Amino acid sequence: MEKHDNLYMKIQNKKWVLELIKKNAPISRADIAKRTNMSPTSISRIVNELETEGYVVETNHHSSGVGRKATFLNVSKDAIFTIGIDLTEQEIKIGIITFTDEVLAAKTIPNTYQTDSSMTLQAISIEVKQILKEHEIMIEKVIGIGIGMPGYIDFEKGIVTLSSQLGWRNVHVSQELEQLIGVRVLVDNDLRMKAMAEYLYGSAKSSSSSVLIGISSGVGSAIIMNGDYYRGQNNLSGEISHTVVDINGELCSCGKYGCLVSIVSEEAILRQARKVTNIKTLDEIQEAFKHGETWAINLLDRVTTYIAITVSNIFYLYNPAILVLSGKVLEKYDVIQTLVEEKYSKFIAEPYKTQSKLSYATMGENSIILGAAIQARSAFLEFN
Amino acid sequence: MEKHDNLYMKIQNKKWVLELIKKNAPISRADIAKRTNMSPTSISRIVNELETEGYVVETNHHSSGVGRKATFLNVSKDAIFTIGIDLTEQEIKIGIITFTDEVLAAKTIPNTYQTDSSMTLQAISIEVKQILKEHEIMIEKVIGIGIGMPGYIDFEKGIVTLSSQLGWRNVHVSQELEQLIGVRVLVDNDLRMKAMAEYLYGSAKSSSSSVLIGISSGVGSAIIMNGDYYRGQNNLSGEISHTVVDINGELCSCGKYGCLVSIVSEEAILRQARKVTNIKTLDEIQEAFKHGETWAINLLDRVTTYIAITVSNIFYLYNPAILVLSGKVLEKYDVIQTLVEEKYSKFIAEPYKTQSKLSYATMGENSIILGAAIQARSAFLEFN
Numbered sequence: 001m002e003k004h005d006n007l008y009m010k011i012q013n014k015k016w017v018l019e020l021i022k023k024n025a026p027i028s029r030a031d032i033a034k035r036t037n038m039s040p041t042s043i044s045r046i047v048n049e050l051e052t053e054g055y056v057v058e059t060n061h062h063s064s065g066v067g068r069k070a071t072f073l074n075v076s077k078d079a080i081f082t083i084g085i086d087l088t089e090q091e092i093k094i095g096i097i098t099f100t101d102e103v104l105a106a107k108t109i110p111n112t113y114q115t116d117s118s119m120t121l122q123a124i125s126i127e128v129k130q131i132l133k134e135h136e137i138m139i140e141k142v143i144g145i146g147i148g149m150p151g152y153i154d155f156e157k158g159i160v161t162l163s164s165q166l167g168w169r170n171v172h173v174s175q176e177l178e179q180l181i182g183v184r185v186l187v188d189n190d191l192r193m194k195a196m197a198e199y200l201y202g203s204a205k206s207s208s209s210s211v212l213i214g215i216s217s218g219v220g221s222a223i224i225m226n227g228d229y230y231r232g233q234n235n236l237s238g239e240i241s242h243t244v245v246d247i248n249g250e251l252c253s254c255g256k257y258g259c260l261v262s263i264v265s266e267e268a269i270l271r272q273a274r275k276v277t278n279i280k281t282l283d284e285i286q287e288a289f290k291h292g293e294t295w296a297i298n299l300l301d302r303v304t305t306y307i308a309i310t311v312s313n314i315f316y317l318y319n320p321a322i323l324v325l326s327g328k329v330l331e332k333y334d335v336i337q338t339l340v341e342e343k344y345s346k347f348i349a350e351p352y353k354t355q356s357k358l359s360y361a362t363m364g365e366n367s368i369i370l371g372a373a374i375q376a377r378s379a380f381l382e383f384n
Numbered sequence: 385m386e387k388h389d390n391l392y393m394k395i396q397n398k399k400w401v402l403e404l405i406k407k408n409a410p411i412s413r414a415d416i417a418k419r420t421n422m423s424p425t426s427i428s429r430i431v432n433e434l435e436t437e438g439y440v441v442e443t444n445h446h447s448s449g450v451g452r453k454a455t456f457l458n459v460s461k462d463a464i465f466t467i468g469i470d471l472t473e474q475e476i477k478i479g480i481i482t483f484t485d486e487v488l489a490a491k492t493i494p495n496t497y498q499t500d501s502s503m504t505l506q507a508i509s510i511e512v513k514q515i516l517k518e519h520e521i522m523i524e525k526v527i528g529i530g531i532g533m534p535g536y537i538d539f540e541k542g543i544v545t546l547s548s549q550l551g552w553r554n555v556h557v558s559q560e561l562e563q564l565i566g567v568r569v570l571v572d573n574d575l576r577m578k579a580m581a582e583y584l585y586g587s588a589k590s591s592s593s594s595v596l597i598g599i600s601s602g603v604g605s606a607i608i609m610n611g612d613y614y615r616g617q618n619n620l621s622g623e624i625s626h627t628v629v630d631i632n633g634e635l636c637s638c639g640k641y642g643c644l645v646s647i648v649s650e651e652a653i654l655r656q657a658r659k660v661t662n663i664k665t666l667d668e669i670q671e672a673f674k675h676g677e678t679w680a681i682n683l684l685d686r687v688t689t690y691i692a693i694t695v696s697n698i699f700y701l702y703n704p705a706i707l708v709l710s711g712k713v714l715e716k717y718d719v720i721q722t723l724v725e726e727k728y729s730k731f732i733a734e735p736y737k738t739q740s741k742l743s744y745a746t747m748g749e750n751s752i753i754l755g756a757a758i759q760a761r762s763a764f765l766e767f768n
Contacts, residue, residue, distance in 0.1 A: 068617070152735060161735060209617050221701075232703025233593050234739050242733060245695045247689065255734060278622070305631065313627045317605075317701055319616025349626060349638060351536060351545060356620050 011383050013038065017046045018055055018075070022100065026059055037346065055079045055099070075100060082377045083128055083183070084369030086190065087149040089114055089165050089217070092273050094127050096135060096368065097373035101201070103366050105135050115167035117160075118176070125180035142183050146376030147173060148190035148368040150218050155188040155235055165218055186376045191238070192229055193371030194326060194361070195222035195270045200374065202363040204322050211320040212361070213240070213311065216327035219261045223318055230318075240314075243304050263306050266329055282328070286335050304336055307342035315352045328362035354380035395767050397422065401430045402439055402459070406484065410443055410456035431457060439463045439483070459484055466761045467512055467567070468753030470574065471533040473498055473549050473601070478511050480519060481757035485585070487750050489519050497552035498546065501544075502560070509564035516753045526567050531557060532574035532752040534602050539572040539619055549602055570760045575622070576613055577755030578710060579606035579744070584758065586747040588706050595704040596745070597624070599691065600711035603645045607702055614702075624698075631692050647690050650713055656683050666712070670719050688720055692727035699736045707735030710745035 013036075020035060021027055031045045050056040057076045077100040085364035086093040088111065095106035109127060111120035124147075132139060151163025154216070158174020160166075174185040195204070195212035204210035213221045224231035231237055241261040242254050249258030262268050266282060273279050276295040279288075288296035307330075313322060329336060337360070344358065361367065397420075404419060405411055417427045417499060434440040441460045461484040470477040471497065479490035493511060497503035503555070508531075516523060535547025540559020544550075558569040579588070579596035588594035597605045605622035607614040615621055625645040626638050633642030646652050650666060657663050660679040663672075671681035691714070713720060721744070728742065745751065 176551075225614075227613060230609075233705040234703060234735065236736065236739075237701065237703040239703070241699045241700075243700050244693045244731060245629075247693070248632070256731060308632070309628045316625075316627050317621065318624045319618060319621040320621070321617040347640060351618065352620065355620075 001365075006232075013092070013215060014040070014049065014383050016045050017043065018050055021050075021073050022054055023076045023084075025074040027068060027265060028072050033345075047110070051194070053079075055367070077102065080377070080381070081137055081141050082143055082191075082373035083123060083132075083145040084371070084373030084376070085128075085145065085147040086368035086372065087111070087124075088148055088190075092120070092124060092127070093365075093369055094124070094131055095373065096131060096137065097204070097367035097370060097377075101370065103370060104129060106366060106369060107131055117168050117171040117173075120166075121173065121176050121180060125177060128181055134302075136177065141180060143183045144376035144380035145177065145181065145372070146370040147185065147187040147191065148193040149176075150190055150220070151185065152234075152236060153189050154238075155186065155231075158185060158187055160187065184376075184380045186372075188222070188375060189222065190368050190372075191220045191222040191326075192231075193375055194363070195224050195324070195365045196229075196360055196375060197229070197367040197370070198324050198326070199224045199364045201370075202324070202361060202367070203359040204324050207320075207322045209318075209320045210322045210324060211238070211314055211318050212324040212326055213314065213330070213342035214327040215264055215266075215307065215325075215329040217266050219265055219327075221314065223320070240310060241313050245309060260306065262312060264303050264310075266327065267287030269299065269303055272303075282333060286333050289335050290369055300335060300339060304339035304343055305342050307336075308347050311340065311344045312347035312352075315348055315356055319352070320356065322357045322359060324359055324361050326367075331361060396401075397426070398430050398433065398767050399548065400432055401427065402489075404432075405440055405457050406459045409458040412454060412456050416457075421469065435440050437463075443748050461486065462525070463767070464761070465521055465525050466527055466757035467516075467529040468577075468755070468757030469508060469512075469529065469531040470752035470756065471495070471504075471508075471550070472574075476504070476511070477509060477753055478508070478515055478751035479757065480515060480521065481754060481761075483761075484525070485754065485758060487517075487754060489515060490750060490753060491515055500712055501550075501552050501555040501557075504550075505557065505560050505564060509561060512565055523566060528568045528760035528764035530564065530577065530756030530758070531561075531569065531571040532577040532756040533571065534574055534604070536618075536620060536623075537571055537573050539570065542569060542571055544571065558759070565679060568757075568760075568764045570763050572756070572759060573604070573606065573619070574752050574756075575604045575606040575710075577759060578751045579608050579708070579755070580613075581747045581751040581755035582708050582710070582745055582760060583608045585754075586745060586751070587743040591706045593702075593703075593704045594706045594708060595622070595698055595702050596710055597695065597698065597707040597714070598711040599648055599650075599709075599713040603649055603711075607704070611724070616753050620712060624694060627694075629693060644690065644694060648687050648694075648713065648724070653683065653687055653713070656687075664715060670717050673719050684723060688723035688727055690721075691724050692731055695724065695728045695742065696731035699732055699740055703736070704740065706741045706743060708743055710751075715745060 029043050033040045056073050059072050059074045064221055077098040078097045078123040082097045084095045084097050089101055091108050092111050093108045096104040098104050150165040151293050152161040160168050160171045160173050162169050170383055173187040177185045191214045198204045198212055199210055209225045211221055219241040221240050223238055242259045244258050245260050246258035250262050252262035272284050285296050289300050413427050417424045440457050443456050443458045461482040463483045468479045468480045468481050475492050476495050477492045480488040482488050534549040536545040537543055544555045544557050545552050557571040561569045575598045582588045582596055583594055589711050593609045595605055595607050603625040605624050607622055626643045628642050629644045630642035634646050635641055636643040636646035657669050669680050673684055
């Protein structure tokens with residue numbers, strides 16, 4: 001046990017030092033020793049290993065004031081790369097993410113195969129090889145691929161159990177794509193990855209607990225506590241889509257009456273509006289609302305009431321420090337935002353109201369590829 | 385850092401060995417060494433310390449078969465004691481819990497002071513001293529007191545922020561009671577303690593994730609993941625009481641329409657029934673249901689529909705392996721149980737339906753005092 005512990009400690013210390021350099025670069029060896037309470041000898045050994053392996057580079061910097069040159073350390077942004085993929089029923093977005101979490105390149109193609117998982121994964125493999133070639137990155141420098149997509153996903157086995165959006169059932173995504181590309185593949189629910197991007201760099205930055213709600217063509221949520229996902233027993237936590245919020249509501253495609261998704265998803269809102277007038281987009285509904293058209297006022301009143309109830313219920317159940325609203329319905333329409341904020345404060349009580357924060361996603365269109373890549377790197381980066 | 389680590393490891397190892405003995409007693413030193421992979425010398429040192437401190441005792445046992453006597457170890461059930469308290473607006477239950485989690489004695493007194501927190505805590509202190517005297521236990525043997533009660537509780541500071549049930553606001557429970565009794569005091573939401581008792585010894589035993597729902601005079605839930613509470617940011621997770629489940633429902637005392645508590649609590653059910661006939665108990669409603677009275681059938685239909693929706697929503701949001709139903713409304717009435725089980729299966733989808741389990745609390749009336757005592761011991765038991 002003790003030998004095992006020592007090896008474990010050694011690897012943990014190495015990861016710790018690398019994270020420290022990443023967050024505080026440029027940083028000196030002495031400063032690392034001070035911050036970690038480790039001996040200068042240990043730090044030298046670890047840093048040397050990290051340099052040899054290409055993760056860390058030396059850089060000359062002028063120390064403050066005196067003008068004396070000193071050796072500082074930085075992480076090498078092209079030490080390794082990770083591929084992040086955002087897979088929806090409409091589009092496939094593929095990005096190359098550097099070791100320092102920058103999106104080096106990204107590309108979006110239409111998802112023409114949809115329910116045919118095998119063809120979709122082949123198309124992905126072709127595009128991944130293509131984008132790496134364009135940017136002259138050897139496949140050996142790619143540590144892994146992360147895919148974010150909607151659905152029930154067994155992320156440990158890399159299997160999509162069910163994605164009703166894509167029409168996939170029991171697809172062995174990791175295994176199939178690993179065979180096509182020769183790189184390890186991780187697949188998980190897209191909202192988890194979005195939540196991770198917001199937690200690391202966006203509106204939930206450094207928050208000890210956050211929940212992200214996504215409302216677009218689908219509806220869902222993801223929880224992050226102390227830097228890690230709250231997944232539940234089968235990676236199925238946060239599935240608010242088919243929670244019944246209005247038992248007197250419409251019949252949902254799942255067979256129940258009044259599921260949240262049957263009221264607030266983009267499609268549900270459009271379906272309601274089309275009972276009155278032949279419109280094509282949410283933009284038109286917002287326009288109609290602003291022109292004072294009764295149907296648009298009533299429709300958005302009802303939609304935002306149920307969104308506000310959902311937001312307050314999430315606060316009551318998970319009690320996060322911050323709740324991040326995301327997805328087209330919540331991010332793009334100021335009328336919806338204003339109504340949700342007004343109504344939400346009627347539904348949420350003290351002490352939640354003053355101790356919790358409501359915010360909007362800030363990471364934009366690259367958040368899923370970024371979160372997916374970071375999650376894959378965290379899963380596949382190994383030291384010895 | 386290394387010195388700090390060694391001390392930490394030493395204490396952790398000691399706790400580990402003690403837990404191992406507790407769970408597997410009677411157990412030999414050799415067996416402990418084998419199970420922990422620690423050296424016989426280390427085990428001897430730790431066991432000697434635990435014996436000196438009174439936690440562990442030697443016992444002679446015949447080894448299997450050969451009839452040779454060997455020395456085995458057991459924990460001493462009266463090494464230390466903990467007091468568990470279950471505080472409601474009607475009653476105060478006080479119990480002495482042994483080191484081996486047995487309820488040595490318990491006593492219930494009516495809560496006559498209710499909103500007067502100071503008088504209530506004085507009454508508790510008198511009863512605690514009394515019950516210890518009756519059982520000839522010195523106060524020095526009591527490591528701590530755990531109190532479970534309904535409300536919003538800052539368990540880290542020992543302050544009841546708000547308990548609408550008892551009418552308490554910002555009461556420094558731990559500090560006040562510590563001054564009265566001279567023993568450390570922990571206070572937390574009663575459902576958390578009930579959930580812990582079910583997790584350790586009841587229907588959620590050894591489950592990797594469980595949620596307990598309580599419906600009686602109040603409504604709430606508590607989540608346990610990997611043996612620890614999911615508390616949320618301010619210990620306010622699981623507060624399903626004022627989640628809006630029927631926006632067209634009655635006005636709740638909190639000022640919103642259609643909160644869960646305004647439909648399914650004992651008081652809410654009785655209030656509805658009294659619109660039709662002058663009854664006093666839920667037993668009478670169940671009787672009326674069994675006699676086919678229309679009002680009782682409609683009332684319990686509505687109540688159990690919203691309980692079933694809540695149960696399914698909890699599965700969707702927290703995705704626990706097991707959900708434990710508890711509290712008078714859910715534990716005492718077979719009509720309500722049958723209806724909830726029937727309806728719940730209409731609201732919950734695959735894969736939750738097959739991968740999750742619905743059950744009932746089995747720990748009975750002592751569950752809160754037991755859970756409270758265990759939580760207090762875990763917080764206050766220190767080694768050096």
